[in-house]
Amino acid sequence: xxxIHIDRLWKHYGETPVLEHIHTDVxxxxxxxxxxxxxxxxxxxxxxxxxxxxPTQGQIxxxxxAIRAEPDADRGIVFQRYSVxxxxxxxxxxxxxxxxxxxxxxxxxFGTARQQALGQVDDMIDNVGLGHAATRYPHxxxxxxxxxxxxxxxxxxxxxxxxxxxxxxxxxxxxxxxxHTLVRALWRDEGLTIFMVTHDLKEAFSLGTRLWVFDKTxxxxxxxxxxxxxxxxxxxxxxxxxxxxNKSLSLExxxxxxHQTIEPDPTDLHHAS
Amino acid sequence: xxxxxxxxxxxxKLFLGLLPFVILLFVYIGASQQRLAENPNDKLLPGIxxxxxxxxxxxxxxxxxxxxYLFWQDTGSSLQRLGLGVTISALAGLIVGLxxxxxxxxxxxxxxxxxxxxxxxxxxxxxxxxxxxGLGEVSKVVLIVIGIAPFIMRDMQARTLEIPTEQIIxxxxxxxxxxxxxxxxxxxxxxxxxxxSVRLSLGAAWLFLIAAEAIAATDGLGYRIFLxxxxxxxxxxxxxxxxxxxxxxxxxxLLRLISHRVFPWYHNQQNSGQPG
Numbered sequence: 262x263x264x265i266h267i268d269r270l271w272k273h274y275g276e277t278p279v280l281e282h283i284h285t286d287v288x289x290x291x292x293x294x295x296x297x298x299x300x301x302x303x304x305x306x307x308x309x310x311x312x313x314x315x316p317t318q319g320q321i322x323x324x325x326x327a328i329r330a331e332p333d334a335d336r337g338i339v340f341q342r343y344s345v346x347x348x349x350x351x352x353x354x355x356x357x358x359x360x361x362x363x364x365x366x367x368x369x370x371f372g373t374a375r376q377q378a379l380g381q382v383d384d385m386i387d388n389v390g391l392g393h394a395a396t397r398y399p400h401x402x403x404x405x406x407x408x409x410x411x412x413x414x415x416x417x418x419x420x421x422x423x424x425x426x427x428x429x430x431x432x433x434x435x436x437x438x439x440x441h442t443l444v445r446a447l448w449r450d451e452g453l454t455i456f457m458v459t460h461d462l463k464e465a466f467s468l469g470t471r472l473w474v475f476d477k478t479x480x481x482x483x484x485x486x487x488x489x490x491x492x493x494x495x496x497x498x499x500x501x502x503x504x505x506x507n508k509s510l511s512l513e514x515x516x517x518x519x520h521q522t523i524e525p526d527p528t529d530l531h532h533a534s
Numbered sequence: 535x536x537x538x539x540x541x542x543x544x545x546x547k548l549f550l551g552l553l554p555f556v557i558l559l560f561v562y563i564g565a566s567q568q569r570l571a572e573n574p575n576d577k578l579l580p581g582i583x584x585x586x587x588x589x590x591x592x593x594x595x596x597x598x599x600x601x602x603y604l605f606w607q608d609t610g611s612s613l614q615r616l617g618l619g620v621t622i623s624a625l626a627g628l629i630v631g632l633x634x635x636x637x638x639x640x641x642x643x644x645x646x647x648x649x650x651x652x653x654x655x656x657x658x659x660x661x662x663x664x665x666x667x668g669l670g671e672v673s674k675v676v677l678i679v680i681g682i683a684p685f686i687m688r689d690m691q692a693r694t695l696e697i698p699t700e701q702i703i704x705x706x707x708x709x710x711x712x713x714x715x716x717x718x719x720x721x722x723x724x725x726x727x728x729x730x731s732v733r734l735s736l737g738a739a740w741l742f743l744i745a746a747e748a749i750a751a752t753d754g755l756g757y758r759i760f761l762x763x764x765x766x767x768x769x770x771x772x773x774x775x776x777x778x779x780x781x782x783x784x785x786x787x788l789l790r791l792i793s794h795r796v797f798p799w800y801h802n803q804q805n806s807g808q809p810g
Contacts, residue, residue, distance in 0.1 A: 313703060332706035343698035348722045348799050357718060358708040368714040398799045411704075418708045 262325050264289040264454065265422070270319035272305055278489030279305050285492065292448050292455045294465035297475030302490045303458050304426065306475070310456060311336055311424055323421060337420030339411045341427045345399045351410055352395045355382045358418045382417065389413040389443060405436035409443065416451065425457040429464070441468055470499040580769040588769040604758065612755040613781070615671065616743050619678025624732050626683045631690020632724055636716055645691065652684030656742060664750060674746040681742040682735040693727040694720055726797035733789050740782060
């Protein structure tokens with residue numbers, strides 16, 4: 262039995278199909294990156310994994326069981342922005358995850374229970390490199406630091422899958438690079454299973470162990486919305502020796518599917534889409 | 535330099551801000567002296583000295599009839615009614631608005647009712663309040679509550695809905711249930727917005743307070759103004775109006791101060807690009 266089984270998944274918005282027949286398996290510990298043009302359904306797919314959208318047909322199984330039709334602790338999420346709590350400082354933003362779990366009524370921890378939880382929180386803060394900013398509020402953090410906090414928040418809840426929805430799309434290129442290193446390290450050390458939606462093909466290739474390209478396989482020139490997208494490329498990136506081949510393949514994907522051009526300098530890709 | 539790019543320095547800003555008040559004061563004194571020169575008993579524009587002596591009498595001499603210091607008694611009664619009315623409205627607005635904003639099932643049932651009630655002109659049902667609650671304190675407080683609570687409820691509902699869904703989804707992935715999300719995510723973020731809403735509705739609260747006092751009361755700032763109107767006592771009315779304005783200013787300033795002290799994160803959100 263595979264870790265995640267996506268079983269003949271279709272998604273329609275009214276009459277308009279968005280996704281057609283997604284049928285695949287994902288192993289535990291995979292780092293799947295999702296790319297495609299705007300409106301190709303990759304974000305819709307992520308929302309279905311998260312539980313805020315429901316498939317029209319088919320289902321998603323996590324460890325053999327259908328995922329719940331609303332967000333829960335099995336699936337952690339980092340959005341591009343707005344996913345930390347602005348009224349709590351860095352420590353409290355992470356502590357609140359433990360408080361939600363431990364105290365169903367007051368959602369607060371006191372005394373020794375709180376001290377123990379804070380120890381755990383401080384370890385996590387150090388893990389994501391926010392040790393110097395533990396008592397700051399989100400508005401006092403840069404965009405990159407806010408995303409570090411959002412990641413820490415998601416990780417302390419120990420989700421079975423971590424979903425990243427264009428998490429670095431709003432960051433400066435230099436900061437993005439640091440974040441790539443961080444995410445890659447956390448993925449390796451904590452044995453995470455990650456799905457990441459991105460616009461940046463280079464990012465998708467360098468971070469993932471598996472890359473999915475969402476695109477339409479059928480086109481009706483008279484009715485462009487007649488058909489939905491599916492996974493047109495499913496590339497195994499886990500073997501690093503494939504990198505050379507990937508270059509020509511990435512060129513093909515970037516030109517035919519994403520209408521982006523891959524530049525040698527990743528900074529130019531920032532606004533490519 | 536273009537006019538739109540020229541900014542006043544701090545002292546200049548203060549001077550420009552005070553200037554209209556000083557001009558108004560001098561215009562008043564000038565006009566008052568002119569009228570008094572023609573008729574020393576003129577009541578319409580009394581001199582500053584007359585206002586001071588009238589206030590001195592009301593504030594620092596016990597009333598011959600009741601032995602009370604009328605000015606302070608009026609102030610105390612009015613502030614008590616206003617405070618009660620605004621506090622009850624704020625609490626009701628917070629609870630109803632928050633729950634309406636957070637829980638679609640409740641919103642579907644309650645929100646249209648709140649909207650309908652907010653459209654009733656409160657003054658039109660003042661007679662009903664007097665009939666039901668009598669002429670005592672209750673009807674005045676209820677008028678304020680009916681006047682501003684629906685506004686605060688609607689505002690709080692809108693503010694709750696404004697909180698990014700990303701946060702609500704995030705909380706759910708951290709295992710929070712609906713109650714925990716209300717308590718730890720929505721409520722703390724709504725509180726500073728409640729203070730904003732209360733500040734905005736204070737003007738209306740004063741309006742309803744003075745209207746109620748004018749119609750049926752035995753003391754209060756509004757009562758006094760409408761009482762002495764019969765004797766054309768501008769020397770009492772004008773200082774009372776200034777005093778009410780000053781009180782309104784102080785309350786507004788205090789609420790703003792509290793908001794900045796207690797919710798610093800709310801007033802500094804520009805960096806994170808979040809609403810507010």
